[in-house]
Amino acid sequence: MDLFDFEEGREGYYGQYGGTFLPEILTTTIEEIKHCFRECKNDPGFWAEYEQLLQEYSGRPTPVTHLPNLSRKLGGAQIYVKREDLNHTGSHKINNVIGQGLLTRRLGKTRVIAETGAGQHGFATATMAAKFGFECKIYMGEVDVKRQRPNVFWMENLGAEVVAVQDGQKTLKDAINECLRDWVTNMANTHYVLGTACGPHPFPEMVSYFQSIIGREAKRQIHELAGRAPDRVYACVGGGSNSIGIFQGFMDEDNIDLVGCEAGGMGPGLGRHASRLAYHDASVGVAQGYKTYFLQNDDGNMLETQSIAAGLDYIGINPILAHLWEHKKVRFEAATNDEVREALKLVMATEGLIPALESTHAFVTAIAEAPSMSKDEIILVNMSGRGDKDIFTVADALEDDHWKAFIKNKAGEYGR
Amino acid sequence: MDVEAYIRARKKVRAPLLMTHVVCGYPSFEDNMKELEIMAQYGVDFVELQFPFSEPSADGPLFVKANQESIDHGTRVAQCFEFMARVTERFDFKVLMMGYYNTAFKMGHEAFIKRLKAAGACGYILPDLPIEEAKELHALSEEAGLFPVILMTPTNTDERLEKLGAVAKGMVYAVARKGVTGSKTEMSNEVATFLERCRKHTDLPLGVGFGVSNREDLDFIAANADIAIIGTAALKAWESDREKALDAFFTGLGLTKS
Numbered sequence: 220m221d222l223f224d225f226e227e228g229r230e231g232y233y234g235q236y237g238g239t240f241l242p243e244i245l246t247t248t249i250e251e252i253k254h255c256f257r258e259c260k261n262d263p264g265f266w267a268e269y270e271q272l273l274q275e276y277s278g279r280p281t282p283v284t285h286l287p288n289l290s291r292k293l294g295g296a297q298i299y300v301k302r303e304d305l306n307h308t309g310s311h312k313i314n315n316v317i318g319q320g321l322l323t324r325r326l327g328k329t330r331v332i333a334e335t336g337a338g339q340h341g342f343a344t345a346t347m348a349a350k351f352g353f354e355c356k357i358y359m360g361e362v363d364v365k366r367q368r369p370n371v372f373w374m375e376n377l378g379a380e381v382v383a384v385q386d387g388q389k390t391l392k393d394a395i396n397e398c399l400r401d402w403v404t405n406m407a408n409t410h411y412v413l414g415t416a417c418g419p420h421p422f423p424e425m426v427s428y429f430q431s432i433i434g435r436e437a438k439r440q441i442h443e444l445a446g447r448a449p450d451r452v453y454a455c456v457g458g459g460s461n462s463i464g465i466f467q468g469f470m471d472e473d474n475i476d477l478v479g480c481e482a483g484g485m486g487p488g489l490g491r492h493a494s495r496l497a498y499h500d501a502s503v504g505v506a507q508g509y510k511t512y513f514l515q516n517d518d519g520n521m522l523e524t525q526s527i528a529a530g531l532d533y534i535g536i537n538p539i540l541a542h543l544w545e546h547k548k549v550r551f552e553a554a555t556n557d558e559v560r561e562a563l564k565l566v567m568a569t570e571g572l573i574p575a576l577e578s579t580h581a582f583v584t585a586i587a588e589a590p591s592m593s594k595d596e597i598i599l600v601n602m603s604g605r606g607d608k609d610i611f612t613v614a615d616a617l618e619d620d621h622w623k624a625f626i627k628n629k630a631g632e633y634g635r
Numbered sequence: 636m637d638v639e640a641y642i643r644a645r646k647k648v649r650a651p652l653l654m655t656h657v658v659c660g661y662p663s664f665e666d667n668m669k670e671l672e673i674m675a676q677y678g679v680d681f682v683e684l685q686f687p688f689s690e691p692s693a694d695g696p697l698f699v700k701a702n703q704e705s706i707d708h709g710t711r712v713a714q715c716f717e718f719m720a721r722v723t724e725r726f727d728f729k730v731l732m733m734g735y736y737n738t739a740f741k742m743g744h745e746a747f748i749k750r751l752k753a754a755g756a757c758g759y760i761l762p763d764l765p766i767e768e769a770k771e772l773h774a775l776s777e778e779a780g781l782f783p784v785i786l787m788t789p790t791n792t793d794e795r796l797e798k799l800g801a802v803a804k805g806m807v808y809a810v811a812r813k814g815v816t817g818s819k820t821e822m823s824n825e826v827a828t829f830l831e832r833c834r835k836h837t838d839l840p841l842g843v844g845f846g847v848s849n850r851e852d853l854d855f856i857a858a859n860a861d862i863a864i865i866g867t868a869a870l871k872a873w874e875s876d877r878e879k880a881l882d883a884f885f886t887g888l889g890l891t892k893s
Contacts, residue, residue, distance in 0.1 A: 240736060242693045242762045244788040244813060246795060386699050392690065396699075399692040404814035406790070505737045506690045508763075518712040519741030520689040 222470075222539055223424050231420025234545060235503070236511045236538035239419040241399075248406040253421050255326050260428065265321065272317055273432065276350070277307040281433075283440040283599070288569040289586075296592035298585060299445065300572070300602045301437045301465060310575065310604030311433060311461045312343040316412060318429030320347040323410040330354040330409040334398045336363055336391035336457065337530030337577060338370025339604055340414030345379035347412075355379040358397040360390040363529045369608050388523055391457075391533045395507050415458025416537040419508030423538055427463045433601065434468020441599055449599040450592070451476040455580040456551070457493070457530050459537025461603035466549065476550060478588075479540060480580040482526035483553030489514075493524035495536040496544050497553035511538040527556040527612065528576035530604075554583035560616045562586055563606065575604035576612060638757055638782060638805045641729060642840045642861065645680050650857040653890075654681035654842055656733065656866040658701040660710030661687070664718055670873055670881060675726045676892045677885040681862065683760060684722065686715045686734035693735075693762045695817030697867050697874075712738060716754045723755025731784065732759040739764075739772065748775045758782040758805050766802050773802060784808045787836070789829045800836030809833050809860065811845045817867035820846025822855040830859045850889045 222233060231237050239249060259265040273279040282305065286298040303311040323331055331353045335341030341357040348355035357374050361383040364371055374381050387393035395418070402411045416426040441449055452469050454462035456479040469475045484492030487500065495501040495512040504513040506521065514522045514534045526532040543549040554562070559576060562583045566572050574582060578601070585600045592598070606613065614622040645652050655674050657667045674682060687705040691698060723730050732751055739747040739761060751759060758781050764772070769783065776783055782805030787796055789812060800807070809830055811820045820826065826843075833841055843856045844864030856863040872884035885892075 238768060239765065240763050240768060241765065242788075243765065243786045243799070244790050244810060246765070246788075247790045247792060387689065387703060396690055396692040400695070400815045403693065406813070502741075505740050505763075506735070507692065510740075513737075515689075515737070515741070517741070519737035520687075520706055 222427070231424070233423075233539045233542035236509075236541045237420055237423060238510050239508065240505050240510065241419050241508050242403060244403050245406065248402070249419060251326065252322075255322060256421050256425050259322060259325065269318055269321060269429070270432070272321070273314065276317070277313050278305060279432070280436040280440070281305045283437060283444055285444065286570050286572075289566065290589070292569055293586060293589040295589040295594065296450065296596040296598045297445065297594070298589060298598045298600060299441060299449065300600045301433060301440075303433060303461060303601060303603045304574065304578070304605035308339065308343045308346050309608065310339040310343070311430060311464060312340045312414060312604075313346070314432050314464070315414065315426050315429045315460060316340070316343040316347045319410065319412045319425070320351045320353075323353065323412070324351060326410055328408055328410045330356075330405065331412050332356045332358065332398050332401050332409055333412040333414055334391060334394035335359045335370075335414060336394070336532060337528065337575070338363065338367040338374070338608065339530060339575070341374050341379070341381070342370045344412050344414070345374040345377040348379060349377045356401065357381045358384050358394040358401070360384050360388070360393050362389040363391070363394075366612060367529055367608060368611070390524070390529070392507065392521065399508070415460045416463050416539060417458040417507070417509060417511070417535055423509070426460050427467065427539060430460050430464025431467040433461065433464035434466060436468075437465055437599065438468035441597070445597050447597070448472055448475060449597040451478060451585075451588070452599045452601070453478045453480060453581040453585045454601040455480045455531060455577050455603060456536065456540065457482070457528070457533050457577060458535070459540045461601055463537055463539055465599075465601040470548065477548065478584055479544070479549050479551045480584045481551060481553045482524075482528055482531035482580060483555040483558070484525035484527070486555055490523040491525055492553065493526045493532050493534070494553040496541070496551040507535060509535070509538055511535050511541045527559055527616070528580065530575070530577040531580065552584045554580040558583045563613065564617070572602065573606040574602050575606045576609045578603045579606070638729065639840070642806070646861065649678070651853055651860065652680040652862040653678075654683065654844075654862050654864045655679050655869050656683040656685060656864070658685045658687060658698060658705055658870070659715040659718055660705035660708060661701040662704070663708070664714070666873070666877075667718065669878060670869070671722060671726060673878060673881050673885065675728060677890045678893055679728050681729050681731060682722070683731045683733035683866075684715065684719055686712060686732060686738050688735040688738060691735065693815060695815035695867060697817050697870055701870065712742065716750050719754035719756060729757045730755060732756050734759075734761060736761045736764040744772045744775055748772070748779050748781060751781055752779045756781065758784055760784040760786075760808065762786060766799060777804070782806070786810055787833045789813065793832065793836070796832060796836040803837050803839055806840045806842055806862065807833060807837050808842050808844060808864065811843055811847070814845070816845060818846055819848065820852075822852050826855070827859050850887065853888060
């Protein structure tokens with residue numbers, strides 16, 4: 220199935236989702252990006268350079284790891300993990316950013332801007348900008364700046380300017396709005412490095428294309444390790460870039476159950492979570508440049524969202540995933556904040572892995588479903604990022620006394 | 636009277652014509668009404684009533700705050716339509732809905748047009764709805780006798796301006812510069828050249844907006860276009876000292892009260 224073989228007059232649409240809904244001032248800029256991306260996609264040398272760069276700079280291919288202890292403990296399917304956490308900057312975000320960095324260079328632009336939620340995309344963009352020599356500005360909701368200070372620290376020290384966005388609910392969606400405002404002013408020298416497979420066409424296609432490297436590798440690796448394709452593939456879904464990345468490796472086989480795991484927050488109910496498809500609180504709308512399912516009210520104004528994971532706390536969803544869900548090609552489940560805390564403890568204790576809170580959502584669903592599967596069945600979980608960045612949030616959640624004492628002591632030192 | 640005839644008639648009285656803007660429910664509907672009373676006294680020709688949206692990504696800081704606070708106070712779309720009906724009943728100026736496409740999409744195109752018509756609007760401005768996506772809405776508007784305001788911008792190619800000109804009705808909104816609403820625009824030769832480019836692609840009256848704030852801007856627009864569109868500057872005045880400052884703002888534009 221080629222998702223990107225658009226019907227005549229429906230470029231950028233996946234079923235009824237996607238499209239380009241932007242102010243007229245950006246029409247020329249978007250046309251330019253579409254044209255440039257098309258050139259890159261048709262140029263075999265481009266992908267070769269991309270792969271080479273990720274190999275040298277980010278250690279790709281990232282491995283697939285078997286989790287024998289966790290599999291045994293759950294007593295069901297064999298669990299394997301695709302280790303996107305082992306990328307430079309600690310998550311899959313670098314894949315997209317390196318791709319868009321090459322594109323920015325080809326466009327002849329010298330400045331990049333990006334939104335970030337958990338900070339992983341901002342961190343990756345700041346790294347790329349330093350490497351490619353671009354000026355870099357990162358927009359991050361004030362709430363996220365507060366909960367993800369370690370990433371802010373790195374972005375700033377990598378030479379990026381980080382702007383704490385004060386509008387709206389001060390999270391990811393507001394950072395996207397601020398990027399659009401910057402872009403309508405500075406498009407002459409600026410490329411907007413959108414971090415997820417959302418927003419106006421061609422971003423969903425472009426981000427999916429760069430993230431497809433996850434699925435391409437994983438397909439080969441799981442065959443080498445387990446001798447066959449997995450029965451189920453799990454990935455967390457905020458905007459939906461790591462998930463579409465890994466799913467693309469397994470979409471052509473009909474019997475593979477692809478499972479998107481959303482932020483269940485405090486459980487179902489308007490304003491209590493960030494689940495667009497697993498719960499039934501979202502409806503189709505048009506915002507931030509594209510058409511998809513949004514968490515919105517009857518007037519079309521967006522609802523508050525809630526999640527322990529800053530990177531999943533988003534109102535809309537990858538339009539490609541909305542389309543695949545409608546056609547029952549991808550199943551959606553949600554994991555609550557409490558389930559995420561428990562799963563994280565379990566994965567750390569049994570396997571010594573520290574998934575990011577975002578990625579832990581995928582583990583929650585895999586852990587819940589593995590016991591009812593047979594021992595010769597295979598599960599593949601995309602561990603999209605590492606959890607080190609979440610140390611403050613996790614320490615809070617675990618009420619770790621030693622950590623608290625350390626912070627008090629540190630604060631005392633700074634206070635002197 | 637259709638809008639083009641209205642504009643022709645008004646142009647005999649003054650140049651340029653004036654279009655102003657309020658964000659529904661910010662600071663409150665009562666305040667909106669007071670702002671509109673002053674605008675009416677100064678003979679404003681068009682008013683945009685902005686329906687607040689939670690993601691106003693084409694707006695600058697002051698309007699972002701206005702949209703957000705209005706929604707936080709509980710402003711609903713139904714109230715904006717009710718307010719619009721009261722405004723069109725009471726004042727002589729023509730009223731346009733301004734907002735983001737999701738407001739129309741969520742209620743459905745037919746309902747949107749029907750409600751605008753019932754509330755007495757003459758048209759609407761949806762800056763995030765490109766013409767390629769607007770065919771159905773434009774057809775419904777035509778049937779109802781409403782016009783969608785098409786935006787032309789300085790980054791558009793001539794080829795694109797031609798396409799925009801081909802679907803425009805009523806008037807064209809020329810965006811004077813890149814960026815969001817609210818910061819100052821230097822009304823220069825560059826803007827004049829852009830307006831000439833717009834003029835090549837449409838015979839409709841041209842409104843100029845984004846950064847219009849003083850008498851010099853008005854004179855420039857009178858010489859190069861038809862309608863001056865004032866948004867942020869008027870809200871800024873209202874925020875500083877309500878009736879008194881808004882009154883002074885219009886006087887400062889060289890306008891006289893009727």
